[in-house]
Amino acid sequence: MDCLNPIDSAAAESPYEVLLRAVLLIPVSHYLLGLSLIVVVFLYNFLEIHILQDLFTGLRGQKVVLTFNPSSQLYRDVVSKCRVLHGRYLSTPWLCSPHLQTVFLHFLGNSPVVSYRRQIFITSDGGTLALDWVKNVEVKNLAYQVNDAVEQDDKKPIVIIIPGLTSDSNSAYVKHLAFSMAKRGWNVVVSNHRGLGGVSITSDCFYNAGWTEDVRKVIDHVHSQFPEAPLFLVGTSIGANILVKYLAEDGINAPIVGAAAICSPWDLLICDRFINRKLAQRFYNKALAIGLKDYAHLHEDVLSRLSNWEGVKKGTYEMNEVNCLLNRSCHVRFGTLMIVQLVFLTVDTYYRRSSSSSFVGSVTTPLLCISSLDDPVCTSEAIPWDECRRKQILEVSDVIFQIRGFTCNYIKPHESG
Incomplete structure (x- = not known):
């Protein structure tokens, strides 16, 4: 009977105690490894990292996705000849996340040194806008001198930049935009929103995502000052929403040769x-x-x-x-x-009433819309795909250019293909 005592003792032991003893036999290093894997998986999904997808494609990047009408005049004259629109996009490998790109640009991005000549514009309601004309840009000790003053009969293209929400001419991405165009010899002016760029609010009116009156007055002013110069319009984020809405409202009366809407929210409610x-x-x-x-x-x-x-x-x-x-x-x-x-x-x-997706169908100006499919704020769910596929829109104006990678950060695209 004594030989049965060990068996009786084991049978009396709780299964939870057995499980606990088994757990304690596992080395601590294995737990740390498992915890590390859980953290890595969480961060990979939380930060929307896509390095594995990039490696799977052999670091060739994602193909640029275009939504347009192939029979449109704009496609035949411009898009078909633009190599970058038919290539691939690969973000910097160590910035393979829209969130990492955003943090990098905001805190570590090396934006160009841009000097402005300020022009104060007073609106009809007494509001004050700061128009900052680019006069000098410098990147890595390479300086580009721009016209300090634009002559009235100057025929060089003028680009008007409309910044995003709470952004102004000193924002990093605005400087990158200004540099990219100014170094090619174009005249660039940043139209700061009311109350931004160091200018006070001087009337009872504030800007918002659907307010196009300021942009309209600025464009009319610049056009009247330089009637010989072709005008182009570039908007980012909320500025892009305002841009599209303005073009739709003014139609053929807008004195704009071409425009680009970058990272537009399209549908503000979404x-x-x-x-x-x-x-x-x-x-x-x-x-x-x-x-x-x-x-x-x-x-x-x-x-x-x-x-x-x-x-x-x-x-x-x-x-x-x-x-x-x-x-x-x-x-x-x-x-x-x-x-x-x-x-x-x-x-x-x-x-609903301010969203540019409701107005894009009325745009008659050649318009290039650039959005990122993994934009962490302006979601791709809001892009008006169907409106941009409609023939009556695309024949006269619109091409939607979609890439993977947070476009507003201006990470250089991969130019293979």
Whole structure:
């Protein structure tokens, strides 16, 4: 009977105790390795890293995806001859994530040194805009001298840049844009939004994603000053949304030879929902809110006179008995506080009426739209694919150029193929 005691003792042991003893037998290094793998997988998905996909394609990059009408005049005259539109795109291997690219450009990007000549433009309602004309650019000690003053009969092309939300002529990506065009001998001017670029708000009107009047007045002013120079328009982010809406509203009356909309949000309502959907996007939501709140505090003297400033500071605002949580949906919403209060019933109504996707069908100016399929803010879900495939649009104007890689960061594309 004594020989059965060990068996009875083992049978009496709890299965949880057996499992615990087995777990304790596994070396700590194995746990650390497993934890590391979990962290790597999490970060790979959270940061939307695509190095494995790039390696799978042999580092040849992704093919550029074009949405257009092959029979359009624009395609035959321009797109068919533009090599980069028919090549591949490969982001820098160690920046194989839209989030890494964004952080790199913001904190570590080596933007060119750009000198501006400022022109103050006063609007009909008393608002003040800063027009910054590029006069000198320098990159890696290589300087390009640009005309310090544009002659009235100058026939060199003029490019008007419309920056994105809370951006101005000193933003890194705006400097890259200005440098790229100025070094080719074109005259470049950045049309800063109201209250940005070091200029105060001098009227009761603020800019927003659907406000095209300032752009219209600036374009008319530049065109009247330099009637012989062909005018081109480039907009980024919110500036691209304003650009497309302006071209649609003015149609054939717009004195623009050609335009480019870079990283347009297209549908503001979809983008608003998108940046509240995932954890990574909520960081951008918060960053946008901080920028907009800084903009509001910069012009507190005007906003406090026109709005419920205490509500703004607390992050909420009463509007037509609707409590808008400004810190919940920050993409444009906080910055358009006044226009929403005075014109639109709700913020979502403002989004719908200001979205350029509703206007792109009326554009008659040659327009190149550049978007990134993995843009962390302006989601590809908002791109108006069907509108851009319609013959009546593309015959006269539109070509959509889509690449993988966060375009606004201007990482050099892979030029194979």
